[in-house]
Amino acid sequence: MVQDLVFNGTNWQGVVGGIPAGNNLTFTANAYDSLGNIIYTGQATGIQITGGGAAIAVAMTLQQVAAPVPLTIEAPIIDAMTASAAIVAPSKKCDRPRPKRGRYHYVSLDSNRRKFQ
Numbered sequence: 001m002v003q004d005l006v007f008n009g010t011n012w013q014g015v016v017g018g019i020p021a022g023n024n025l026t027f028t029a030n031a032y033d034s035l036g037n038i039i040y041t042g043q044a045t046g047i048q049i050t051g052g053g054a055a056i057a058v059a060m061t062l063q064q065v066a067a068p069v070p071l072t073i074e075a076p077i078i079d080a081m082t083a084s085a086a087i088v089a090p091s092k093k094c095d096r097p098r099p100k101r102g103r104y105h106y107v108s109l110d111s112n113r114r115k116f117q
Contacts (some may be wrong), residue, residue, distance in 0.1 A: 021051040
């Protein structure tokens with residue numbers, strides 16, 4: 001017997017009717033991708049169905065068939081550090097490397113650390 005499931009909130013559900021009474025039954029569920037390949041599967045075994053049409057619930061957890069591709073995220077390796085003094089004394093000039101266009105840029109700071117260009 002084959003039954004499509006419907007997504008309901010947080011899980012998939014379906015009703016399969018007409019199952020004959022029996023002991024030690026096995027239910028199998030498969031989830032397929034768009035190409036028809038099984039990507040998840042699960043089973044519930046040892047299920048008993050008695051006569052009289054009483055409904056029973058069978059819950060299954062499906063597991064991924066193929067192992068997921070392992071992550072290759074690694075912490076960065078720091079192999080060099082650079083430090084420099086970035087303090088300019090008051091009333092002193094600070095020249096930086098020549099920009100691709102334009103002239104040198106000078107910044108002067110007064111005793112209150114205000115910039116003058």
